Amino acid sequence: MLSTMNDGPLSIARIMRQGTGPHGATAEVVTWTGAESRRSGYAEIGREAARLAHALRGLGVTGDQRVGTFMWNNAEHLTAYLAVPSMGAVLHTLNIRLFPEQLVYVANHAEDHVVLVDHTLLPLFAKLLPEMKTVRHAVVVGGDASALEAPAGVEVHGYADLLAGQPEEFDWPELDERSAAAMCYTSGTTANPKGVVYSHRSIYLHSMQVCMTDGMALEQGDRGLAVVPMFHAMSWGLPYGAFMVGASLIMPDRFLQPEPLVAMMTAERPTMAAAVPTIWQGVLAELAKEPHDISSLREVVIGGSACPPTMMRTFQEDYGITVVHAWGMTETSPLGxxxxxxxxxxxxxxxxxxxxxxxxxxxxxxxLVDDDGRILQWDGLSIGELEVRGPWVAEAYYGDDDPEKFHDGWLRTGDVGYLTPEGFLHLTDRAKDVIKSGGEWISSVELENQVMAHPAVAEAMVIGVPDEKWSERPLVAVVLREGETADAAGLREFLSGSVARWQLPEYWTFITEAPKTSVGKFDKKRLRKQHSEGDLDVIHLT
Amino acid sequence: MLSTMNDGPLSIARIMRQGTGPHGATAEVVTWTGAESRRSGYAEIGREAARLAHALRGLGVTGDQRVGTFMWNNAEHLTAYLAVPSMGAVLHTLNIRLFPEQLVYVANHAEDHVVLVDHTLLPLFAKLLPEMKTVRHAVVVGGDASALEAPAGVEVHGYADLLAGQPEEFDWPELDERSAAAMCYTSGTTANPKGVVYSHRSIYLHSMQVCMTDGMALEQGDRGLAVVPMFHAMSWGLPYGAFMVGASLIMPDRFLQPEPLVAMMTAERPTMAAAVPTIWQGVLAELAKEPHDISSLREVVIGGSACPPTMMRTFQEDYGITVVHAWGMTETSPLGxxxxxxxxxxxxxxxxxxxxxxxxxxxxxxxLVDDDGRILQWDGLSIGELEVRGPWVAEAYYGDDDPEKFHDGWLRTGDVGYLTPEGFLHLTDRAKDVIKSGGEWISSVELENQVMAHPAVAEAMVIGVPDEKWSERPLVAVVLREGETADAAGLREFLSGSVARWQLPEYWTFITEAPKTSVGKFDKKRLRKQHSEGDLDVIHLT
Incomplete structure (x- = not known):
């Protein structure tokens, strides 16, 4: 029996229509410029999106070609969020914090045809561009485009010049809702980042969840502060959610330090905000130093890594702001x-x-699945690895089925914990081999491999240890080869050629033997225990 | 480029899993029994749904066969809402208020195989069953099943007996999300009711909207009072929405009179409620007579026909309750x-x-579309017919493309009005030929035809006129044939053989000539003007 319901696709164009139409005159995006804001109404963003789509067509973007963004959170990035998927192309948000080699890898792997780049990021981008083999056009947003030297085969354009004179309307095509809309690479546990490809359908459904009262409860009256970067799992769904219901957006651009964030909050009065714990820690410290009125905030969503309960209490008791603790991954869009x-x-x-x-x-x-693949009860006791599945959860990586990570449609999250009968998830352990530092992932396996590449090192184990500022940082436990010598500073210097600067470990310890399991694997549990009981002599490099 | 997202279907089974699992122990459905409540936790409803699905398989229900319900709002109806679509069959909610001939028509048209019937509705149902040609099983819910005499070829079962001993779990099949889940006939403007067939997809998406903060904002903390019948556009989405987020449901069963409704609200403390204006009018009158504490209500959603502003003010000013005015149709699931x-x-x-x-x-x-098919501006001035389209809007009727009603995926709503630039819909006129009486539709064209069937009547025009209790009632303007006589009471008596009792008009007027347009059609505008200016002598039968 056939349903008689309309079969039109769920699409980002539909989200854009709602934001730019009924809410076009009232909702706005605010971009912080350091001391004040620049603002655009959603109707204007809609016209800009049409201009951008025409401009991209003019640069030869067809079909589902990838358009990369190398940008902070700002109005132009939001415009690309709307225009690129709605014209049928695929938005590839490049995570500017990846190691340069990884950035080159992901741009080449995704085969980006055009990259939009904030002029403030040109010093970093200029070094990458010559290695990006498929990029034909770089579009510089703001500043002076001529500051970017074009490698052979690449044209450099100024964003404003490119859009000037383009039509204010675009005939957005009707797309299959399962077609690719956006992609985001996750720096996981293995050498190369893996691409998650969101569909129009997955983004649409996820946006509805963002606006559900039991979700982020985003609604037209909200002014959502998107501190979480737009290159991090689509800024947790805030931009598309905001357009779906006509909520306004407040964007910090590159001003992610506590002082400008607090100034922006005071000036722009957000009603809700989303960021990782590290950011909030800085904000709370800034507020403790000098009080500011942040009473406009109804709720802050904190995720990316576990939020310290004391921080949640401080928000509630000192500021009357409810913290909503959230869990998710790039692979889960990210609302999990x-x-x-x-x-x-x-x-x-x-x-x-x-x-x-x-x-x-x-x-x-x-x-929940145990080590033998058995499904566990939701009894608040049984501990296993969390697996998830659903219409906004990935079931593969781009060009890589990764059976270690995905099976039968389920995503192995790598997170370990238990579920209560009421369905509350308690994660008790980090993903086995991953450290979360300020919301970014550091692979302990990768670090171990890099340290062990040093000629004086026999074995190296890396575990995450608590850190006040970054939530967690790597601790490297080194077993030297017999007769060899090396010190922490020298080893760190050695790593600096192959490891991203922010991943360089500051905590080191030297041990005589690496604790191992019965099958000869590193026993990180025992190393963690030794650390937590104060049995290790830890060197702290500054 | 392929998305890497999971492609699992949106389904009612998914909604059921959420309600019966994480929320199974805390959420409940409460059914009023006249003086008190009976209650079932959602986990128990889940087990009942499994038993019902097994029982229906036992009665031979396979594939997408239709299972009808002839029931009030209660726990058993909710169980059928979950079990029938999740097993792959199609739930057909029979509108008990249709004229008997229409009920027989819709059961035959949908080819219902089984009908679940509340024992309190047996007197009405017993007369219909012999005419329902495809029904093989009648399942009597509550009371004594033997009170229903089985026509030849039909077996009668007691609901409790049928479910007793059935397994508490069912292996719910994975279904195509576009397959039929439920159907509801609408008594529209033409002779026979038309079937709207909802899909799993449309119901799932609509349920998300019900739970969006800018929708009905239904969330786990809510106790939703579903006054609007479950045979009226799926009770406006409350049952499925409640299961999606774990909100509790309060069901009035057959106790829809103001006094028991108020008693139930006092006892069961709903936080939100949905009903047509007529019901609320009665509730407010009851409260004015004798105060009761209904302060648990955060919000009431009023739709089905236009809500008088004075009623909204009374709720707000006398009771501190926000009225959310809503528009929708059976064809729009119904949240429009x-x-x-x-x-x-x-x-x-x-x-x-x-x-x-x-x-x-x-x-x-x-x-908005004008009479010549031109698309109008959302300028707050241009008046046209509203057309809508979307994933929970019908684009056809069951077995009837009805090009008068649907074209290119758009539904012609029959409602006329304007839209403001901010997207606010203002309906200024009723659908041309339809009168809304207490949330039920009365076709003026049908009434006209029935009156004109009387030998003394030359012409008859029917328009809707305001009525304090029912919002609107039909007024019949009669032109008698030359030399013939007839009075209002006699004409009404004549109608009673062919028109449902509640549709029988009480307002009559006799005119010498029917106002007509230039092309010879009845000019209802002129008749309405004559009525509103007091130019007609109206007879009010009681």
Missing amino acids: SLARPPAGVTGEDEWPYRVSQGRLPASVEAR | SLARPPAGVTGEDEWPYRVSQGRLPASVEAR
Whole structure:
């Protein structure tokens, strides 16, 4: 029996229409410029998106070609979010914090045809561009385009020049909702980053979740502060969610330090905000130094790495702001779970729920699996690896089925914990081999391999250890070869040629033997125990 | 370029899993029994749904066969809502208020194989069953099944007996999200009701909208009072929305009179509720007679016919309850628009927005079309017929493309009005030929035809006139044949053989000539003007 319902696709064009139409005159995007804001109404963003789409067509962008962005959170990046997928091309948000070799790898792997780049990022980008083999056009947003030297075969354009005179309307094509809309690479546990390709359908459904009351509850009255970068899992869905319901957006551009963030919040009065714990820690420290009025905030969503309960308490008790703890991954679009206490639970009783990773929505199926592949009970006791599946969860990487990570449509999250009968997720261990530093991932396996490449090193183990500023940083435990000598500073210097600067470890310890499991693998549990019990002599490089 | 996202279907089974799993122990459905409530946790409803699915398989229900319900709002109807579509069959909610001939027509047209019937509705149902040609099994819910005499070829079962001993789990099949899940007939402007067939996809997306903050904002903490019948456009999406997020449901069963409704609200403390204006009018009158505490209500959603602004004011000013005015149709699942004032608008300024039909969400595209098929501006001035399109809007009727109603995926709503630049819908005229009486539709064309069947009548015109209790009732203007006589009471008596009792008109007027347009059609505008200016002698039968 056939349904009689309309079969039109879920699409970003539909989201754009809603934001630029009914909400075009009232909703706005605000971009911080350091001391003040520049602002554009959503109707104007819609016209800009049409101009950008025409300009990109003019540069030869056809079909599902990739258009990269190398940009901060700002109005022009938002314009690209709307224009690129809606014209049928694929938005590739380049994570500017990846190691240069990784950035070159991902641009080549995705085969980016055009890259839009913020002029403030040109010093970094200029070194990468000659290695990006498929890029034919670089479009410089703001500043002076001529500051970027064009390698052979690449044309450099100024964004404003390119858009000037383009038509204000574009005949957005009707697309298959399962076609690719955007892609984001995740720097995971293996050598090369892996690409997640979002579809129009997955983004549309995820945007609805962002606006569900049990989701981020984003609504037309909101002014959403997107601190989480637009190159991090689509800024957690805020930009598309905001356009879907006509909420305004506040964008910090490159001003992610506590002082300008607080100034911006005071000036622009966000009602909700999303960022990793490290950012909030800085903001709270800044507020402790000098009080500012941030009472406009109803709620802040914190994820990316586990939020310290004390931080949640400080927000609640000192500022009256509710922290919503969230869990997700690039592979989950990223909304995986949100910690809202169950109905009827109030006051002090809320906390055990609020510090958990929360509940998964109907669209994110979950199961816990033990080492032998058995499905575990949601009994609040059984601990296993979390696997998830659903319409905004990846089931493969771009060009890589990765059976270690995906099987039968399920994503192995690498996160370990338990689920209560009420469906609250409690992650007790990090993904085995990964350290989360300020919301960015550091692979311990990679670091180990790099350290072990040093001729004096016999074995190296890396674990994550708590860090006040970055949540977690790597600690390297080194076993030297017999008769060899090396010190922490020398080893770090050795790494600096192959490891991204922000990943360089500052914590080191020298041990005589690496703890191993019965099957001869590094026993990180034992090393963690030794560390937590103070049995290791840790050197802290500054 | 392929997306890497999981392609699992949106389905009612997914909604059911969320309600019965994480929310199974905390959310409940409450059914009013006249003086008190009976209650079932969602986990128990899940087990009942499995039992019901096994029982229906046992009765031979396979594939997408139709299972009808002839029921009030109660726990068993909710169980059928979950079980029937999730097993792959199609839930057909029979509107018990249709004329018997229409009910027989729709059951035969949908080819219902089984019908579940509340024992309290047996007197009505018993007369219909012998005419329902495809029904093989009638399942009596509550009471004594033997009270229903089985016609030849039909087996009668007791619901409790049928479910007893059935397994508590069912292996719900994976279904195509575009397959039929439920159907609902609408008694429209033509002789026979038309079937709208909802898909799993359309219901899933609509449920998300119900739970969006800019939608009905349904969330886990809610206790939703579903006064609007489950045979009326799926009770406006409350049952599935509630299961999607774990909100509790309060069901009035057959106790839809003001007194028991108020008693139930006092006892069960709903936080939100949905019903047509007529019901609320009765509730407010009851409260005015004798005060009760209904302060648990955060919001009431009113739709089905235009809500009088005075009623909205009374709710707000006397009870502190926000009325959300909504527009929709069976064909729109039904959420078409919701009147929440724009961001920043407060106090007295809210009212022009709140009394409008509100804004349409991103998933419901709208346009205004004039008589010549031209698309009109959203300028707050241009008046045309509203057309809508989207993933939970019908683009055909079951077995009937109805090009008068649907074209190019668009639904011609029959509602006339204007849209403001901010996207607020203002309906200024009723659908041309339809009268809305207490949320039910009465076709003026049908009534006219029936009156004109009387030998003494030359011409008859029917228009809707305001009525305090029912919002609108039909007024019949009769032109008698020369030399013939007839009075209002006699004509009404004549109609009673062919027109449903509640549709029988009480307002009559006798005119010497029917006002006509230049092309000879009845000019209802002129008749309405004559009525509103007091130029007609109206007889009011009681």
